[in-house]
Amino acid sequence: MNFSCVLHLLGRLCTVLAALLLAPLLVCLHDNTLDGETARAFTITAAGTFGLAIALRLVFRFRPERFHLPEAFAIVTAAWIVFTAIGSVPFVITGRIPNVVDAVFETMSGITTTGASILPSPLVLDRPLLLWRSILQLVGGLGIVALSVAVLPALGAGGNFLFQAEAVGPEEGKLLPKISAMAKLLWGLYVGLTLANIGAFLLAGMSPFDSVNHAFTTLATGGFATKADSFASYSPTIQWVTVVFMFLAGTNFVLLLSVLSGRGKTLFRNTEWRVYCGIILVVSAMAVITRYQAEGAPDGFEPLVRGAVFSIVSIITTTGFGTEDFNLWPPAMHVLLLFVMFCGACGGSTGGGAKVSRLVLWWKAIGRELRRLLRPTGVFVVKIQDRTIPDGIVLKSLAFLLIILTSWVATSLYLASTGQSAETSISAAIACLSCVGPGFDAVGPTQNFAAMTDGAKWVLTAAMLIGRLEFFSLLVLLTPMAWRR
Amino acid sequence: MKIVIAGAGSVGFHLVRELGAEGHNIALIDVDPERLEHVRDRIDVLTVAGTATSRQALESAGVKDCDMFIAVSDKDEVNILACSAAHAMGVKRTLARVRNRDFTNPDRPLVDWVRLGVTRFINPDEVAVDSVVALVDAPGSIDVGDFAGGEILLRSFRVEEDTAVVGKPLERLRQDFAGVQFLVAAIQRGEQHIIPDGQDRLEPGDRAYMIMTRDSLPVFRRIVAGRDVVQRVVVYGAERFGIAVAGRLQERTKVVLIDEDETRCTRAAALLDNTLVLHGSPNDSDVQGQGKLASADFFIAASRNEEHNLILAMLAKKRGARRNIVVTADPDLTMLLDRLDIDAVINPRLTMVGRLLRFARGGRVKSVQKLGESNAEVIEMVVRSGARAAGRTLREMNLPEGLLVGAVKHEDEAFVPHGNTRIEQGDVVVTFVLPGLRDRAERMFARRGVLHFAETGKGSTDSGPIQPADAADEADDEEEGGSAGEGDPASQEPAEKA
Numbered sequence: 001m002n003f004s005c006v007l008h009l010l011g012r013l014c015t016v017l018a019a020l021l022l023a024p025l026l027v028c029l030h031d032n033t034l035d036g037e038t039a040r041a042f043t044i045t046a047a048g049t050f051g052l053a054i055a056l057r058l059v060f061r062f063r064p065e066r067f068h069l070p071e072a073f074a075i076v077t078a079a080w081i082v083f084t085a086i087g088s089v090p091f092v093i094t095g096r097i098p099n100v101v102d103a104v105f106e107t108m109s110g111i112t113t114t115g116a117s118i119l120p121s122p123l124v125l126d127r128p129l130l131l132w133r134s135i136l137q138l139v140g141g142l143g144i145v146a147l148s149v150a151v152l153p154a155l156g157a158g159g160n161f162l163f164q165a166e167a168v169g170p171e172e173g174k175l176l177p178k179i180s181a182m183a184k185l186l187w188g189l190y191v192g193l194t195l196a197n198i199g200a201f202l203l204a205g206m207s208p209f210d211s212v213n214h215a216f217t218t219l220a221t222g223g224f225a226t227k228a229d230s231f232a233s234y235s236p237t238i239q240w241v242t243v244v245f246m247f248l249a250g251t252n253f254v255l256l257l258s259v260l261s262g263r264g265k266t267l268f269r270n271t272e273w274r275v276y277c278g279i280i281l282v283v284s285a286m287a288v289i290t291r292y293q294a295e296g297a298p299d300g301f302e303p304l305v306r307g308a309v310f311s312i313v314s315i316i317t318t319t320g321f322g323t324e325d326f327n328l329w330p331p332a333m334h335v336l337l338l339f340v341m342f343c344g345a346c347g348g349s350t351g352g353g354a355k356v357s358r359l360v361l362w363w364k365a366i367g368r369e370l371r372r373l374l375r376p377t378g379v380f381v382v383k384i385q386d387r388t389i390p391d392g393i394v395l396k397s398l399a400f401l402l403i404i405l406t407s408w409v410a411t412s413l414y415l416a417s418t419g420q421s422a423e424t425s426i427s428a429a430i431a432c433l434s435c436v437g438p439g440f441d442a443v444g445p446t447q448n449f450a451a452m453t454d455g456a457k458w459v460l461t462a463a464m465l466i467g468r469l470e471f472f473s474l475l476v477l478l479t480p481m482a483w484r485r
Numbered sequence: 486m487k488i489v490i491a492g493a494g495s496v497g498f499h500l501v502r503e504l505g506a507e508g509h510n511i512a513l514i515d516v517d518p519e520r521l522e523h524v525r526d527r528i529d530v531l532t533v534a535g536t537a538t539s540r541q542a543l544e545s546a547g548v549k550d551c552d553m554f555i556a557v558s559d560k561d562e563v564n565i566l567a568c569s570a571a572h573a574m575g576v577k578r579t580l581a582r583v584r585n586r587d588f589t590n591p592d593r594p595l596v597d598w599v600r601l602g603v604t605r606f607i608n609p610d611e612v613a614v615d616s617v618v619a620l621v622d623a624p625g626s627i628d629v630g631d632f633a634g635g636e637i638l639l640r641s642f643r644v645e646e647d648t649a650v651v652g653k654p655l656e657r658l659r660q661d662f663a664g665v666q667f668l669v670a671a672i673q674r675g676e677q678h679i680i681p682d683g684q685d686r687l688e689p690g691d692r693a694y695m696i697m698t699r700d701s702l703p704v705f706r707r708i709v710a711g712r713d714v715v716q717r718v719v720v721y722g723a724e725r726f727g728i729a730v731a732g733r734l735q736e737r738t739k740v741v742l743i744d745e746d747e748t749r750c751t752r753a754a755a756l757l758d759n760t761l762v763l764h765g766s767p768n769d770s771d772v773q774g775q776g777k778l779a780s781a782d783f784f785i786a787a788s789r790n791e792e793h794n795l796i797l798a799m800l801a802k803k804r805g806a807r808r809n810i811v812v813t814a815d816p817d818l819t820m821l822l823d824r825l826d827i828d829a830v831i832n833p834r835l836t837m838v839g840r841l842l843r844f845a846r847g848g849r850v851k852s853v854q855k856l857g858e859s860n861a862e863v864i865e866m867v868v869r870s871g872a873r874a875a876g877r878t879l880r881e882m883n884l885p886e887g888l889l890v891g892a893v894k895h896e897d898e899a900f901v902p903h904g905n906t907r908i909e910q911g912d913v914v915v916t917f918v919l920p921g922l923r924d925r926a927e928r929m930f931a932r933r934g935v936l937h938f939a940e941t942g943k944g945s946t947d948s949g950p951i952q953p954a955d956a957a958d959e960a961d962d963e964e965e966g967g968s969a970g971e972g973d974p975a976s977q978e979p980a981e982k983a
Contacts, residue, residue: 375775379750379762388755 001483002066006074011056013079014049016147017086021046023135024090024128027209031127038128041093049086070482076145077474080465083144084108087136096125101454108461110136111144112468113350115223115320115437118450118457122226127209133224134216140468141220141249141350142190146183186253189260190350194219197245204238218242219249221351223320223437230322230445231310239306239323243313250276250317250345271385272346272357276316279343279356283336284312290330311337317345318352320437327444334423334440341430341439342404352435352467354404358397360384365394396472403471407433411463418453428452432460433467486510487551488845489576491537491567492558493520495814496582496609499838500557501530504845512546515558537567548574553845557582557837565601572602580844581606582837605844612840613833614729617810620829621715621734621783623705624808632865633913636699636899637892639670639863642709644691650708656683665704667697668901670891670917671861678861680889680917696891696915698899719743719781719806721767721797722788723753726812726833730787735759741776743767744788767797779805787812799826861919863891866931870910874930880904887919888926 021042028039088107091097097106102118109116110133122130139147176182194215201211210226217224225231231239248256251273258266267273287308297304307324314321315337326337344353361382368380382389411429416422420442427439428449438445449457466474476482486509490497493515501511505528512531515521521532535542537556548554554571556564561583568579581603587595589608598606619631623640630639644651650658655669671694672679672687679685687693697705706714715738720731723744731742731753740760744750747764754762765772773779784801786794791813798809808828811818818830868875874882879890879902893902894913900906908914908930918926 375761375763377763377765377769377772377775379747379754379764381751381754383755383758 001070001074002063002068004060005062005067005071006078007056008060008062009075010078010082011053011060013075013144014053014056014082014086016144017083018046018050018053020135020139021049021086021090021132024132027128027131033126033128038090038094038126041090042128042132044093045086045089048089070476073473073476073482076469077465077477079144080111080469083139084111084461084465087111087132090129090132091125094126094129096129101457102450105449105457105461106133107136108464109437110134110222110224111140112435112464113137113140113217113220113222113318113352114432114435114464114468115217116432116443116460116464117224117437117448118452120448120450121228122224123228130213130226131209134213134222137220137222137224138194138216141222142186142253147187185257189253189257190219193245193248197241200241200245201238204241205235206238214242215245218245218319218321219350221246221249221317221319221345221349221435223314223318225321232323234323236302236306239310242321243310246313246317246319246321247280249319250313250349250351252346252348253350254348255346269385271360275360276346276356279340280309280312280316283316283340284308286336287312287329287333290333294330312340315436316340316343316351316353317349318434318436320431322438322445325444325446327440327446334427337440338427338430341427341434341436342408344434354400354434357384358400361389361394361397362401364389365398400471403475404433404467407463407466407471411459414459415452415456418456420452420456428460429463432463435464435468486553487547488512488553488555489514489543489546489548489551489571491515491554491556491564492582493517493524493532494557494559495834496557496837496841498524499816499835500555500841500845501528503838503842505530512551514542514546536563538563538570540570543567543570543574548576551576553578553580555580555841555845557841561585561588565596565603565606568603569601572604578604580604580841582841583608584610607837607840607844609833609837610726610729613726613812613831613836614733616836617730617785617787617812617831618733620810620831621718621738621785622702624709624715624782630863632863632892632915633894633899636894637696637913637915638699638702639694639696639891639915640705641692641694644687644689644693646689648708650687650693651689652686654684654686655681658687659683662704662708665697666701666892666899666901667695667705668891670694670696670863670889678919680861680887680919694917696901696917698892698901715782717741717777717781718783718785719767719776719778719801720785720787721794721801722786722812723749723762724787724789727785727787728753728756730785731757731760738782741778741781743772743776767801773804781806782808784809785812786810791815791818795825795827802826861917862923863915863917864923864926865913865915866927868908868910868912868914868930872910872930873928874908874914875910876907878905878907882908882929884929885922885925888922888929889917891915891917 024042025034025039028034028036033039084104084107087110088100088103091103091106092100097103097119105118108114115137119125125133176185197215197218198211201215202208206214213224213226216222227233231242252270255267255270255273284305288304291304291308310321310323311326318341326333342354343359344355345351347355347357361384364382364384368382371380372378382394408429411433412425415425415428420428424439424441424443427441428443431437431439431443442451443449449460452460488504488509489512490500491514493513497513497515501513501524505511512533513521513524514533514535514537516534516536518534521534524530525532531546533542533546535545537543537558548571554568554576556567556579558564564581564583565588568581571579579602583589583606586608589606589611619638623638631637632639649661653661658669669681669687672681672685673692673694674688674690695705717739718734719741720727721743723742723746727742727744731740734740735757736759741763742753742757742760743763743765744753745764745766750762750764753760761776763772763776767773767778778784778801781801784798784806786798786809788794794811794813795818798811802809810829810831811827812831812833814832814834816832816835818832821827884890890902890908892915893900893906893908895909914930916926916930
């Protein structure tokens with residue numbers, strides 16, 4: 001491990017963070033609160049971060065020949081931790097979230113696009129802090145390293161390592177020869193979609209401030225809202241618009257790019273995307289049916305369907321917005337929603353979870369094992385669309401399955417030991433590991449994580465990070481081999 | 486005709502030998518002087534040492550005034566470029582051997598053949614796969630040829646005892662299977678070749694040549710193999726050829742592909758979605774059980790190891806496979822066919838030579854194929870306007886013995902003709918001729934009645950005036966024909982009026 005490289009690059013990433021910390025000041029400028037304590041908090045934090053950035057870059061030197069995979073993994077993990085630590089400072093300084101554990105939990109929840117909150121209501125925060133939460137989600141959506149690769153001067157092949165260490169999903173999606181160009185293209189699409197979403201919200205009648213915040217957190221599949229009841233009080237139009245953009249954010253961005261370049265058919269041929277749509281349709285239909293059986297349709301079918309589709313899309317994309325309390329849905333739906341939380345969105349999207357493509361991969365791997373049992377001398381390959389998946393990747397995805405299940409069990413176990421109910425523990429664990437946000441029971445859509453013990457909050461903070469980085473990037477640092485010189 | 490051939494490998498060698506025997510002037514280009522010497526010692530041919538993509542070699546071979554250029558080296562790119570160069574030097578017909586599927590894919594060719602100046606390309610793998618698939622479609626058959634764009638098929642089979650065809654006059658056979666378009670067109674009995682009439686009978690041990698339409702394949706399968714569907718094919722050898730065969734067959738039947746090498750198996754499994762790929766030897770009882778070798782309709786041995794192929798194919802048959810096919814590069818193996826328990830041998834190179842020859846002979850005849858080792862030939866021709874046969878029934882033509890019209894394709898319909906079938910201009914006819922009658926057959930169908938046919942050439946008045954396009958086409962053909970003085974346009978005019 002070459003610490004000099006890691007710290008130098010961390011310095012570069014902090015420059016980006018310092019710039020981001022200045023963004024909420026625009027709100028202060030607009031609201032004429034530039035002399036207020038929130039503006040001061042952001043200014044101080046930004047200045048400090050910038051100083052740190054300069055210091056790191058001056059003291060440590062970057063030598064590309066020393067930069068390898070272990071360094072890349074270390075930088076990615078370190079970057080997320082540093083961003084969280086510094087990002088939580090304004091909350092503490094302003095005294096809006098005085099407790100350090102809570103502030104870190106809230107920031108990590110933001111930057112990993114989880115959307116779980118320790119606040120009883122977002123209204124505890126003022127407007128610059130609300131925007132800061134949304135900005136954290138926007139940046140975390142596509143990944144802070146992806147952002148840095150896009151905006152910082154070329155890291156050469158090193159950028160490639162970094163990008164891979166942070167990217168989500170089992171496959172790499174590189175369309176362009178240069179990784180920085182690829183990062184720019186993805187960010188271009190991401191920003192474009194966000195702007196489109198802002199426009200759509202404005203047209204549907206949302207206030208400009210809320211439009212910006214919600215667009216940031218929708219495309220990032222984050223889930224932080226500016227109102228206490230999330231999306232429940234918004235008009236049906238706004239809710240449907242949100243469904244569309246959440247759905248898009250959960251689609252593989254590389255696939256969206258190929259649709260934009262005129263190859264629309266690739267979308268409908270894509271196995272992962274078709275399964276993703278299939279799950280949404282089936283689970284929504286089941287939600288509609290079970291709820292119709294339980295309580296009928298007093299307000300007609302549109303609200304029933306809208307409520308079901310909104311919740312399902314919100315959960316499968318791991319956004320976590322709510323229009324209604326699915327905690328009150330029949331128990332069968334709780335079980336189904338737990339599966340949807342675990343499943344997550346498409347690989348290469350901003351969503352979390354295990355990813356639909358891995359689900360497909362596991363399913364096909366099982367099919368292969370069954371065929372092998374019948375024909376032991378047979379040679380079978382796992383194929384998705386026309387691509388043969390190498391055994392190495394199949395194995396890695398199975399290792400991923402084991403890790404995610406182990407983490408889920410361990411986290412739930414710890415939460416239960418702190419006195420939470422079984423349903424709370426199990427759902428809170430997967431809601432954080434998959435970066436969804438709300439769970440069931442004590443952490444349901446209308447509840448929050450404030451009542452958890454400090455220990456539980458730290459554990460869940462770690463769970464969010466490890467889940468967002470898809471386990472391997474972080475766990476690899478726990479092996480001695482990564483630290484050897 | 487003057488022909489330049491690039492590439493003196495085994496395909497080039499056989500091509501030179503066949504075309505040379507037909508009296509063409511041939512120049513052969515190859516980089517390897519030793520290989521050229523090998524050819525020169527055996528065949529009267531001009532050899533040029535050098536690469537087929539060099540001006541010096543092409544010019545010394547006389548490409549500038551040759552009629553046809555055939556590139557059959559083992560490198561696709563060299564073949565394509567050599568043809569392109571020959572085209573640029575003025576050669577009208579160029580033939581390239583091209584193996585890469587991306588180039589030869591008819592729906593989405595990677596290159597623009599017309600712009601490159603390649604008249605025709607032939608993919609050796611596809612040609613050989615075609616013949617394997619044709620054998621599987623018609624189990625029990627040996628030599629094969631497809632005519633009239635695949636609508637008319639020629640299959641040969643060995644007449645086995647106690648099958649439905651033995652001992653009956655062919656007339657009876659035709660009555661038994663009335664409505665089915667087939668015809669026993671030639672019989673090989675020992676050294677003797679017979680073009681049969683209705684009274685001849687098939688005897689056990691005969692090799693019968695049957696011509697039929699594609700729709701009649703199921704009946705053929707019943708006559709020869711006793712059942713009309715192929716359910717399971719086992720292919721041994723997961724190399725390029727085996728994979729290509731399995732890939733084509735998996736669309737119509739269950740296919741099992743066996744190989745001892747795991748890497749090859751994995752690659753094959755990735756390429757073939759509907760084939761069961763087994764890793765192991767066909768001699769292994771696990772592999773036999775899982776691949777259900779005993780119930781296979783075909784065992785196709787297509788590995789690189791020739792001896793292995795031979796032995797495994799025979800063993801497979803002992804274990805219950807109904808028929809076996811051996812793929813081999815050894816031309817002498819065909820001679821062992823009747824001695825060993827092997828139903829058919831496919832030699833990709835010879836198949837390739839056969840296909841190349843069909844195009845090379847071209848001209849007024851669409852294609853020619855020899856029947857087995859006999860000298861009898863199958864000639865496919867388009868009936869020209871004004872040909873003696875045009876507008877007449879077969880009976881009226883009074884065809885000589887040893888010349889038989891086996892099948893006719895009129896517009897889109899293929900059928901086996903009888904005495905009252907009227908042949909029209911534009912029809913495709915497939916004829917069987919014994920040695921010495923080929924020229925006569927060509928005159929009858931493919932050429933206008935001229936000179937010594939003029940006195941009986943009434944047909945020409947029936948078919949009306951010649952269309953300009955047709956005339957140009959014909960002139961082109963005659964030019965390629967070269968030596969045929971009687972066919973030259975100037976002498977046709979008076980004959981036409983006569």
